[in-house]
Amino acid sequence: MPNKTNETSSDHSTPLIHFDAVQKTYDGENLVVKNLNLAIRPGEFVTLLGPSGSGKTTCLMMLAGFEVPTSGDIYLRDQRLNSVPPHKRNFGMVFQNYALFPHMTVEENIRYPLKTRRLPAVEADRKVSEILDMIQLRDFAKRRPGQLSGGQQQRVALARSLVFEPQLVLMDEPLGALDKQLREQMQLEIKHLHEQLGLTVVFVTHDQSEALTMSDRVAVFNDGVIQQIDTPGNLYEYPANAFVAQFIGENNTLAGRIESVEGRQCRARFGEGLSTGALLGPTLAAGDATRLSIRPERVKLNGAARALPNRLPARVREFIYLGDHLRVRCELAGNDDFVARVPVDEFASHMQPGETVELGWRDEDVRALDAP
Amino acid sequence: MTTTTLDGGASAPARGNLKSRLRRAERMRKLKAIGLVAPLALFLVVVFVVPIGNMLLNSVDNGSLRHVMPQTASALTQWDGTGLPGEAAFATFAEELRDSRRGGGLGSVGRRLNYEDPQYRGLLMRTLMGLPASSDDWRETLIGIDAAWGETATWRGIQAAASPRTDRYLLASLDLERGADGEVQRVDEDNRLYQAVFQRTLVIAGGVTLICLLLGFPLAYLLATLPAKTSNLLMILVLLPFWTSLLVRTAAWIILLQSNGLANQTLQTLGLIESPLQLVFNRTGVFFAMVHILLPFMVLPLYSVMKGISPSYQRAAVSLGAHPFAAFWQVYAPQTLSGVAAGTILVFIMALGYYITPALVGGPADQMVSYYVAYYTNTTNNWGMAAALGSILLAVTLLLYLVYHRLVNRKQMIGS
Numbered sequence: 061m062p063n064k065t066n067e068t069s070s071d072h073s074t075p076l077i078h079f080d081a082v083q084k085t086y087d088g089e090n091l092v093v094k095n096l097n098l099a100i101r102p103g104e105f106v107t108l109l110g111p112s113g114s115g116k117t118t119c120l121m122m123l124a125g126f127e128v129p130t131s132g133d134i135y136l137r138d139q140r141l142n143s144v145p146p147h148k149r150n151f152g153m154v155f156q157n158y159a160l161f162p163h164m165t166v167e168e169n170i171r172y173p174l175k176t177r178r179l180p181a182v183e184a185d186r187k188v189s190e191i192l193d194m195i196q197l198r199d200f201a202k203r204r205p206g207q208l209s210g211g212q213q214q215r216v217a218l219a220r221s222l223v224f225e226p227q228l229v230l231m232d233e234p235l236g237a238l239d240k241q242l243r244e245q246m247q248l249e250i251k252h253l254h255e256q257l258g259l260t261v262v263f264v265t266h267d268q269s270e271a272l273t274m275s276d277r278v279a280v281f282n283d284g285v286i287q288q289i290d291t292p293g294n295l296y297e298y299p300a301n302a303f304v305a306q307f308i309g310e311n312n313t314l315a316g317r318i319e320s321v322e323g324r325q326c327r328a329r330f331g332e333g334l335s336t337g338a339l340l341g342p343t344l345a346a347g348d349a350t351r352l353s354i355r356p357e358r359v360k361l362n363g364a365a366r367a368l369p370n371r372l373p374a375r376v377r378e379f380i381y382l383g384d385h386l387r388v389r390c391e392l393a394g395n396d397d398f399v400a401r402v403p404v405d406e407f408a409s410h411m412q413p414g415e416t417v418e419l420g421w422r423d424e425d426v427r428a429l430d431a432p
Numbered sequence: 433m434t435t436t437t438l439d440g441g442a443s444a445p446a447r448g449n450l451k452s453r454l455r456r457a458e459r460m461r462k463l464k465a466i467g468l469v470a471p472l473a474l475f476l477v478v479v480f481v482v483p484i485g486n487m488l489l490n491s492v493d494n495g496s497l498r499h500v501m502p503q504t505a506s507a508l509t510q511w512d513g514t515g516l517p518g519e520a521a522f523a524t525f526a527e528e529l530r531d532s533r534r535g536g537g538l539g540s541v542g543r544r545l546n547y548e549d550p551q552y553r554g555l556l557m558r559t560l561m562g563l564p565a566s567s568d569d570w571r572e573t574l575i576g577i578d579a580a581w582g583e584t585a586t587w588r589g590i591q592a593a594a595s596p597r598t599d600r601y602l603l604a605s606l607d608l609e610r611g612a613d614g615e616v617q618r619v620d621e622d623n624r625l626y627q628a629v630f631q632r633t634l635v636i637a638g639g640v641t642l643i644c645l646l647l648g649f650p651l652a653y654l655l656a657t658l659p660a661k662t663s664n665l666l667m668i669l670v671l672l673p674f675w676t677s678l679l680v681r682t683a684a685w686i687i688l689l690q691s692n693g694l695a696n697q698t699l700q701t702l703g704l705i706e707s708p709l710q711l712v713f714n715r716t717g718v719f720f721a722m723v724h725i726l727l728p729f730m731v732l733p734l735y736s737v738m739k740g741i742s743p744s745y746q747r748a749a750v751s752l753g754a755h756p757f758a759a760f761w762q763v764y765a766p767q768t769l770s771g772v773a774a775g776t777i778l779v780f781i782m783a784l785g786y787y788i789t790p791a792l793v794g795g796p797a798d799q800m801v802s803y804y805v806a807y808y809t810n811t812t813n814n815w816g817m818a819a820a821l822g823s824i825l826l827a828v829t830l831l832l833y834l835v836y837h838r839l840v841n842r843k844q845m846i847g848s
Contacts, residue, residue: 126747147750147759159748163766172762176753220752230751 074137075099076228076260077123082132084118092118094284096132100228100262105254107263107271110281111307117232119281120264124230125149136227147176152221152229156236158213160205166216167192167201173224191219211242218250222257231263235270247273268308272296280304296355300342302429305353312359312398314352318428321346328352328428331393336370337423343430350428358425359400361388361417368420374398376415392419484826490819494598495544497590500537501528505594508587517587522570525590529556530563541593543813547600548589555580585612601820606630626804626821630828633800636715636790637783640722644730644779645772647723652734652771657743670731678725682792685721686712689793717793725789726782730775737771773840777833784829801825 077100084093093115100106108116121127122134125146134141141149152173160169167188174184192198195215205213214234221229231250235243251274254261265271271278272292279289280303288300299305302313316330318340326340328350338352360368374390385401392398400419411417498505507521532538538556545552555578562577574581581587592598603609603616607624611617618624651670655663673681688694689711696708711717741764749759787802801821808818 124747124751126750145756146747147753147755149751150753151751153748153751155744155748157742157744159742159744161745161749161763161767163769172749172754173752176749176755176758224753 075135076102076104076137077262078135079119080133080135082119082122082129082134084115084122084127085130091130091284093122093129096284096286098279098286098289100260102260103258105251105259105261105263105274105276107265107275107278108281109265109268109271109278109307111266114281115284116264116266116279116281120230120232120262123228123262124151124153150224150226152224152226154217154221154229154231154234156233158205158217158234158237160213160216160220162205165202165204166197166208169205169216170220170223173220177224187223191223195219210238211246214238214246215249218253222253222259227260229259229261231261233265234263235265235267243270244273250274272308278308280307282307298339299353299427299429302351302353305351305427305429310356310399310401312354312356312395314354314393314395314398316350316352316428318344318346318348318350325423326428328426334372334393336372336421336426338426338428339424341427341429344428348430350430353427353429354421354425356387356399356401358421359398360420361400361402364420366418366420368422370423370426371418371420373416374419376411376413376417378413379411388417390417390419487819487822488826490815491601491823492597492599493816493819494595495593495816496537496540497544497593498596500532500535500541501525501594504528504590508591508594511587511591513584513588513591515584516571516582519569519571522574522581526563526567526570526574529560533560544593545589547814548592551580552589555586598816601816602824604817605820605824629799629801629804630824632798633784633825634828636718636722636798636800637780637786639719640726640783641730641776641780643719643723644727645776648727648730648734648775649768649772652731652738655731655735656738656741667735670728673724674728678788681725682721682789685717685724685793689717689720712793714795715798718790718798721789721793722783722786726779729778729782733774733778734768734771737768737774741767769840773836777836781829781833784825 077098079096079098082093082096083091085091096115096119098106098119108119110116118127122129123141125141125144129142136144136149161172164172170188170191171184174187179187189198192201195218197212197215197219200208200212205216208216217234234250235246238246247270250261250263253259254274263271263274272295275292277289277291278295280287280295282303288295288304290298290300295304295308299308305311306313314330316328319327319329319335321340321344324340326338326344326346327335328338329335330352336352341350344350372392374392377389377391377396380387380389381404384404386404388400388402389396390398390400398419501524504521504525507524508517511517511521529538532541538560542553542556545556559574559577559581564573567573571581592600600610604619605626607619607627608616609619655666655670658666686693690696691708691710693711695711696705699705700708711720745763745767746756746759749763750756754762784800785802786800787806790798790800791803791806802825805818805821805825808814808821
């Protein structure tokens with residue numbers, strides 16, 4: 061998959077939404093959003109992913125119109141959005157706690173955006189009826205939100221934000237309140253809706269697996285800056301820096317220094333006299349300090365490591381059994397939280413904690429990234 | 433016995449044991465709960481249930497005649513009310529009248545009979561003075577002392593006071609009375625008072641409630657939406673009036689609002705008025721003082737409800753295309769309804785029973801029902817009227833509450 065679509069940020073079609081050098085501060089001292097440039101194409105599912113306080117929700121709120129950029133502009137096609145009030149933007153929005161109106165029935169909730177748009181009753185009836193069928197809640201039309209389960213409320217909130225056919229749908233951590241199983245089911249439902257209806261979606265979450273499941277592109281936020289914006293596959297395989305590598309998926313890191321560079325390949329030293337081949341990350345040159353990043357599933361153990369170019373001795377700390385695989389926590393070059401993910405059937409059961417094992421990996425499984 | 437075995441034969445008695453053990457275990461808990469509630473329950477019975485019941489009974493109690501003159505009372509209840517009662521009734525009455533002086537019940541009987549006709553007390557005194565030790569014909573003797581004893585109406589009056597229960601106080605509280613034929617009719621126009629008083633009480637209480645709602649709603653909204661630090665400070669200001677005695681606050685209003693008070697002086701200095709406005713000892717003063725005192729009771733329930741309404745509802749409405757103003761009325765305001773209901777009912781019911789404030793800052797035409805209740809208990813010692821006024825106020829309040837409850841419940845029905 062990694063080489064299927066190596067998308068660049070240059071757009072072929074005109075963007076639907078365009079953030080141009082947007083900054084936001086609440087107190088006049090700290091920038092919550094620092095110089096944001098982002099283009100969203102029509103029909104795209106873009107996720108803003110980041111830890112809390114990284115500025116992703118502020119971006120969404122600026123897009124929705126509930127916050128005003130301190131400087132910079134937001135464009136909808138050619139129209140400057142900064143001065144358009146939120147109720148005239150025609151964006152659908154799904155809130156974290158659904159924000160279904162508790163004093164209205166499901167049907168009245170869904171009809172609300174049509175009422176504000178003064179749609180003729182016959183047409184409104186038809187649209188509400190269609191969307192009730194789509195979310196399969198026709199039998200619940202006369203109930204109040206309080207009488208629905210979390211998943212049903214989520215579907216109603218979704219229907220309410222879609223019924224007026226908005227040009228853009230914003231979602232602010234809409235699945236945060238659901239349990240894991242329901243959340244995964246809803247992720248797929250939203251993804252399918254996006255595909256069926258050709259929606260443009262901007263989705264905010266702090267859950268990286270959610271972002272990877274649903275998105276066309278993911279913008280990883282940290283400290284008010286987009287660290288990387290790319291397809292889920294590229295984010296995982298080619299993280300731009302150590303933060304992205306750490307934030308997306310599981311990751312082992314080793315502090316080292318780049319010894320030599322050869323095209324995109326390099327050789328890095330780490331620990332006491334250890335070295336490995338690696339793919340060179342952006343902005344690095346020979347002699348730079350680096351943080352080496354290796355995914356646990358790419359680390360092989362003993363026999364499986366025998367044929368690999370990089371083989372290193374490590375001491376086993378503990379085994380964690382997880383049904384389909386086993387996590388082997390080792391100490392390697394001073395890092396005692398170095399994890400290898402081993403299929404259960406490849407595991408030799410006589411192994412004990414404290415034993416020395418041989419870890420191995422290919423050069424292209426290691427990324428040499430900038431040390432923050 | 434306590435070890436439960438798994439075989440089927442032993443399970444039946446074990447189940448019985450389990451039930452009794454459960455009861456025993458629950459009993460302690462129940463006793464504890466009762467013990468915790470008992471002092472309050474007792475307190476409520478003694479100071480609330482009993483006095484209210486007593487008041488309700490007092491409002492239909494017919495006074496002491498049937499205690500002071502039991503035989504006369506029973507003789508007159510059998511009388512058909514036409515012509516004059518029989519000789520036996522005259523004799524019993526004369527005897528009991530004489531005895532009543534010794535027993536000391538004459539005063540209360542006289543007071544009760546005077547409610548029927550103000551002549552009675554004098555009549556009784558005159559009769560007692562002229563009463564001979566014995567007589568062969570008491571009818572003639574009594575009529576000889578005062579001709580009034582020969583009139584049917586005189587005996588009808590005593591008959592009316594002889595039954596154990598009466599509706600005269602309740603009727604009088606509504607400006608009604610029983611005419612000569614026993615039918616309910618309105619009293620003369622000159623004597624009508626209480627319908628106007630009840631109307632006035634409802635108007636003042638309703639007006640105060642409305643003003644409190646109009647002033648309290650924006651304030652509560654501000655408190656609920658401001659950052660905690662600022663809203664806490666403002667909340668202290670809202671609660672500040674609670675720390676001063678009601679009497680002091682009412683007196684302060686008199687000083688502020690009187691003809692040469694601060695309010696009038698300021699208005700005159702600003703050149704807005706030429707001569708002082710009459711702001712106190714009239715309806716204006718009553719509204720000022722009562723709204724000031726009752727406002728926190730409106731703000732607090734509103735605030736607590738508004739605090740629980742997430743701001744995302746209004747945002748959601750706006751994102752769905754509603755103008756912020758429409759979003760407020762269509763989405764936010766309906767959710768505050770339970771707070772509005774609680775606040776208005778609290779303020780209204782408290783305002784209905786207000787006594788000191790209107791008595792101090794109101795004029796004669798601003799006195800509410802409570803004033804007359806106090807008047808009858810303190811000044812004229814007419815417990816029947818006081819109780820009847822109180823009972824009717826209670827009934828009106830309960831009725832309004834029921835209507836209100838219906839209305840609000842139908843509108844509200846917010847899902848849990």
